[in-house]
Amino acid sequence: MKKKATIKDVAKYAGVSTAAVSYVLNGKESRVSPDTVKKIHEAIHALHYIPNYSARSLVKNASKLVGVIIPQTEDNRQLILENPFYSEMVSNIELKLREHGYHLILSGVDKGSSYLDISVQRNLDGAIIMGIYPEQFYEELKQVKIPIVLIDSYIHDNAFSRVGIDDEHGGYLAANYLIEKGHRNIALVTGTIRKDGVVEKRFLGYKRALREANIFYNPDYVFEQSVSYAYGYEAGKAIADRCPEITAVFATADLVALGVIRGLKESGKEVPEDISVIGFDDIFLASMFVPQLTTVRQHIARKGQMAAELLLEIMESESPEQVTRREESIPLTIIERQTVKPL
Amino acid sequence: MKKKATIKDVAKYAGVSTAAVSYVLNGKESRVSPDTVKKIHEAIHALHYIPNYSARSLVKNASKLVGVIIPQTEDNRQLILENPFYSEMVSNIELKLREHGYHLILSGVDKGSSYLDISVQRNLDGAIIMGIYPEQFYEELKQVKIPIVLIDSYIHDNAFSRVGIDDEHGGYLAANYLIEKGHRNIALVTGTIRKDGVVEKRFLGYKRALREANIFYNPDYVFEQSVSYAYGYEAGKAIADRCPEITAVFATADLVALGVIRGLKESGKEVPEDISVIGFDDIFLASMFVPQLTTVRQHIARKGQMAAELLLEIMESESPEQVTRREESIPLTIIERQTVKPL
DNA sequence: TCATTTTTGTTAAACGTTTAATTGAATTAT
């Protein structure tokens, strides 16, 4: 079995030193005469030479590898890409990174092993971290000193760049929309409310909208557990069965909203006839669904692209340690569709 | 800024040679006295030492890295995870691989750069390839001599293991189901029919079902372009607008089926009242949708898991070159829901 | 007791790159 060609093979074939080969490989062709450059290119081609990134990574201390981290729920069993929201972001991130010669390591993160491991093991050049994690996680993250872009978190730390949206505003928008349509008993269905997480902010926005409308905030109306279709379904049934006075629900993710609608329906409540629902995200499902989901749109693809761009910018700057952390915010709009009925 | 601890630091701290450290790191503790093992563990812990996989990869010629390759459509712009079918498989693959200490590089594959590149550059231990590619792609693939599992392709080659389903049977099942319900003018909406691809087989099954029922196969009834919601939508409109005699459509992917339904609806045809639709895959959307999609179910999660397991088995066997290629097939069932109406 | 085997440890080469330092030749300047 033929072994893979190494830089030495190329050097020998071309009749030059490995250094020469390395120079042309790294675009420092000025170090080498045009003649030799040509010979080397021929050799590379003839031997089907492809550089070994592990070796390169060792000496350059740069791997051209980026980690993309997606949270997993408590039980550690939720599929990392269950929510199409993540799929869309990851797809866009992968595309952009690939265009710039980076590869992407996709990983969920489980409670046991720290994120640190993968980052150090693989000598990542950077990472994009989605969602929110225990505080200690970020402490570790800081230790590794690589460019990091946080998506959807409110961890303010000079060590991290962030891209996100104004979630408080989004929560406000959603709740306020329902209120304007005449609803007053508005449930909130959401994932666990964690400090510095998007859900917390949306929750705050929801409460502000209520307050401004002089609606008493009722803690019994918040259903807080996990961002999943299954939980939405559960909550939907609970609402239909136990809270007949509720006329509208705000789900902090479309995926959850769809579950809610299903749960409601199964307990005999039609949307929007009997009860209104508004979601958040505007995943592409939202418009496919029947009834089409009214929701707060964020530009998901753009979010992924921006995260990738931001990371690239830092990674490729001269001294990544010193580039000022940036924070990008994507605009938000209410998309009126079919799941909210004026009261 | 503190540098990362290396094995040398650990060795020095523990007062032993790097070899000793390496032995305990690699589970060869029998090479080392219990006393020293303890000292080394303490040193590792004290210094927060984490091994560098690039270096390890270099000498062991094994990277603990697996490539997961997803096809991109012609235009090279389709999101690799647009189809939740892929998301679900990838999620399951990632989980299983992570449990076994592997990391996953997720990549679309564009026309320009060959798959070979990433595989050699990164010294992948194995790869899972989804879907179907130009013939030359597989030739390259064979050159790299790493364990490969093909998902959803009919490339018969001793170099590859495969997991898939009986797509011809699936196509037959779907078409036959419609026929049994009394339909005779049945459209097929599908991605490009490529040799050795799943779509080709499903198409064959579709034709067999027609033949057995003595229905004339009409090429005008096959709408063949791409596996996307957008194309389904397009085809749905075309069918409604230009082929009023069609009473049922078989879409070879749920994602496409949902697009079809939407297109139909927008051209004034209701499903299933005016026209029936059956899909393929049973993505989780299928049951969430209204009307709930009748479809041919394959166990997607299981498919991902099996691919991962198969790959692990080969990668971890003594001599991967010699392990007999295996082919796994996942069973298929029709899931009757709400989008098919008897005629 | 001494030869043998086992245990525990170390040394150093190897993996495939990059790159600073060096060298010698060719060119330019004086």
Add this chain to the structure above:
DNA sequence: ATAATTCAATTAAACGTTTAACAAAAATGA
């Protein structure tokens, strides 16, 4: 004609591991 500079190429160390080969000490067997 010679000194100074530029150009083109090479050498060799370094990156962080693993592991074969070796060595010394301890345990075992006769």
